Amino acid sequence: MSNPTWGELVENNVGRFGDLVAGIDPSLPEIPAFFGQGNEGAAWIGDFVNFILDTIEGHVGFVKFQSAYFEACGLVGLAALSAGMKRAREAGIGVILDAKRGDIGATAAAYARAYLTPASAGGSADFEADCLTVNPLMGPDTLAPFVDCATRFGKGLFVLCRTSNPGAGWLQDKMAGNRLVSDRVADLIGGYGTVPDSASRLASVGAVIGATAPNEGRRLRQLLPRTIILAPGLGAQGGDPASIHSLRGDIPGDLLVPVSRGLSRVEDRGISASDYRQLIISRIEAFKAAIAYDYAGRRTRLA
Template identity: 35%
Template sequence: MSLSQPGFGARLAEAYRAYGQLCVGIDPHPGLLTAWGLNDDAAGLREFGRRIITAAAGRAAAVKPQVAFFESCGLGGMAALADIIAEAKQAGLLVIADAKRGDIGSTMAAYAEAWLNPQNDFGADALTVSPYLGFGSLAPAVEAAQRYRGGLFVLALTSNPEGQQVQLARREQEVAPGASSASTVAGHIASQVQQINTARPAPDGAAVGETAVGETALGDIGLVVGATTAPLASSSGIDLTAGRPALLAPGYGAQGATAAQLRSGFGSAWPQVLVNSSRAILEQGPEVADLIRAIEASQAELR
């Protein structure tokens, strides 16, 4: 890692221009491993990941390993994950570690170091994090992302229905006039991300997220907004374009959201969206050629 390299937002913007807005999930569900003729062990996980990387390289912007499936296989599973992250980066893919880490103080700093330091075994380009111990608890992760030119995707409006109980809860604190987006928990999270992306410079003095997708810029600190819950942002007064966060959108394909629904739901924020597809693509395996066809079909629909 060089401090002269662009930040995550800039790298993601470049990947959008080159490969489109698709992210392929690496989710080795035990049932999928069985369907692919692979064992639910380190060797099976490694082979599963390698086939997806082969299919996605040069065709998708990013891959997103779901960390839990590797953790469940113990030391061997985590060793397989380290290999997959390294191989994906070597293949030119951005890697988002879907670990949803959230803690405070030195513990959060240790999580960020583990997942964002490119010299570490699990060093990814970006990490999913949870702000529900208070957004300020993410400060060590934000600092690590800036130090290592990495990115964060902060859980905001997730696709699970029960998430709305917390995410759309009204905040008791007085909200300044015109700041309606901060009146809900998710709106407050979005406003905090906006402040980081617009106010904090990258280490070399360049603007955070400098490099455009079309006429827009992407910040290094992004949000997770489900493909099926994106309309809740506008109906709740949340401006997803403020600060130009990258928007990681799970829920396309097998979970029901179509490309047309994505474009409509995200509206003017659509150019910021990284669309994740997992099952809809992975169920077409195990042959790499079939995975490639599924990726290309998704890309065509998203364009």
């Protein structure tokens, strides 16, 4: 039996668990102190990833690994990233690798092989994701290898379109010819179709549009009716549920909402393991309730 495409995985997991994405951004100063006890160097990071996956399994359908935090911990961090991605995918959790890659020709193809190509097709599978974030700044030709690979193997992409950071408007809200830069990127994203033979109604190439820019988000959603939007910014960056709902389309699964520090960060680093686990679960349920949506038009709480 073949693996589901990214769109099929999204529709299935959103139907089961809702559209919350648990972000894993390992930063030792922001998590309980017990992770660092008895560990040397960056050895804590593997324990943290396993703890988070143990905790979220059965509560969320997606996890987003922020590659930079793992890379910052060297080989130990990369080993933890690889193991965590494999474990999550084996559990049926949709894995988004937030690496924001983008480069010319052969280099982009190498990135696509690293993150989107199964071992059976020549990839190493060490960092195989279900979906990858990519940067379009260098132009459409730099996206082509990623799109080709995603189409071939049923993977997904999230292309940076209108991001959540305070300085996003410096370029993304500027005019290029007679169009805003973000609109031109949205046109590019919307031009990519679904994966051939996929049962999903959702396109495999999605957009990163921050929940912190609801006005821009509403405009861009009109250009992207069948696109999955990844909407960072809820919680720590100031996005709210009303902003989130402005990014929704008409298809369940067309919006995924990542929360990272809002789930894992603690003020009291002396918290116990059992209390920390319960804290994460309670935060998950609170975020799911806040963003739950009935696509017939009614807000609802998930059962």
